[in-house]
Amino acid sequence: MRTIKDYLILMLKGMAMGAADVVPGVSGGTIAFITNIYEELIDSINRLNGKAITILFKEGVKPFWQHINGNFFLFLLAGIGISIVSLAKLITHLLATYPVLVWSFFFGLVFASIFFVGKQVSKWNISTALSFVAGAVIAYVVTDLPPMHSPESSWFIFLSGAIAICAMILPGISGSFILLLLGSYETVLNAIKNIEIKTILLFAAGCVVGLLSFSRLLKWMFAHFHNLSVALLSGFLLGSLNKIWPWKETISTRVNSHGEVVPFIQKNISPFATENPQLAAAIALAVTGALLLFLLEKAGNLKKNN
Numbered sequence: 001m002r003t004i005k006d007y008l009i010l011m012l013k014g015m016a017m018g019a020a021d022v023v024p025g026v027s028g029g030t031i032a033f034i035t036n037i038y039e040e041l042i043d044s045i046n047r048l049n050g051k052a053i054t055i056l057f058k059e060g061v062k063p064f065w066q067h068i069n070g071n072f073f074l075f076l077l078a079g080i081g082i083s084i085v086s087l088a089k090l091i092t093h094l095l096a097t098y099p100v101l102v103w104s105f106f107f108g109l110v111f112a113s114i115f116f117v118g119k120q121v122s123k124w125n126i127s128t129a130l131s132f133v134a135g136a137v138i139a140y141v142v143t144d145l146p147p148m149h150s151p152e153s154s155w156f157i158f159l160s161g162a163i164a165i166c167a168m169i170l171p172g173i174s175g176s177f178i179l180l181l182l183g184s185y186e187t188v189l190n191a192i193k194n195i196e197i198k199t200i201l202l203f204a205a206g207c208v209v210g211l212l213s214f215s216r217l218l219k220w221m222f223a224h225f226h227n228l229s230v231a232l233l234s235g236f237l238l239g240s241l242n243k244i245w246p247w248k249e250t251i252s253t254r255v256n257s258h259g260e261v262v263p264f265i266q267k268n269i270s271p272f273a274t275e276n277p278q279l280a281a282a283i284a285l286a287v288t289g290a291l292l293l294f295l296l297e298k299a300g301n302l303k304k305n306n
Helices: 004-022 028-034 038-046 050-059 061-067 070-097 099-118 126-143 154-168 175-182 185-194 197-224 226-244 279-305
Strands: 248-255 261-268
Touching: 004 028, 004 070, 004 175, 028 038, 028 099, 038 070, 038 197, 050 061, 061 070, 070 099, 070 185, 099 226, 099 279, 126 226, 154 175, 154 185, 154 197, 175 185, 185 197, 197 226
Parallel strands: none
Antiparallel strands: 248 261
């Protein structure tokens, strides 16, 4: 039974997930995994089914709320929502102004998470090792795909939400980056910043459909192939480092909706390839990201053991 303090901590975890999901390259699912709420999240999503509707109409709101783990959803989603709305402008500004430093922080966070997620595999063998390698290769290939320009029609916004939400709940696969690949990232972020209700509702509807469908697959995988699933997710984290490597060279640019010239296609380069006055600060922030992960994981384990 959770206390008020537990729910406030859950909201903070939601805020961390929301902050991660805003960044194109970092997954909110990673935060859920390392704070020990991932499997509860997947299980709770799967409770949103026909049985829940039957309980609502036959037994009332309270049994329905208990069945779907409503308090868990309420506080987690509140944290995610607060974070996305409040941090959307700040993070886009930081990414535009201090890209190397921001990516360095998240690189350290995600790199350290590979080891923490990997620890949850109870037995490493040939099968789990192959699953890990497969996850790394898949994530690397996905993050190496060139972004595309997309239509801003209603059906595509809906489809973008359905696809992106699947990535958002996968550790290592960033929903924001999937939106970048689809060409919908800027459209959705601007809709949030400018409170464009129609676009937000279309995207949210797509998210709901994608989430309810994909979560069932994840629950089945965890129930029948837990070690293989966790190893696969660990591989996703490793492969995703390709996307969030801090030092990049811009190959081509594009003009965004504000008339600004922004990078379109980039490739990773060595930090020593050019003069790099931010190297020391970047390394410090990468270490900070890794230490933050350690503290989050430690706090999650303490709570889990109490």
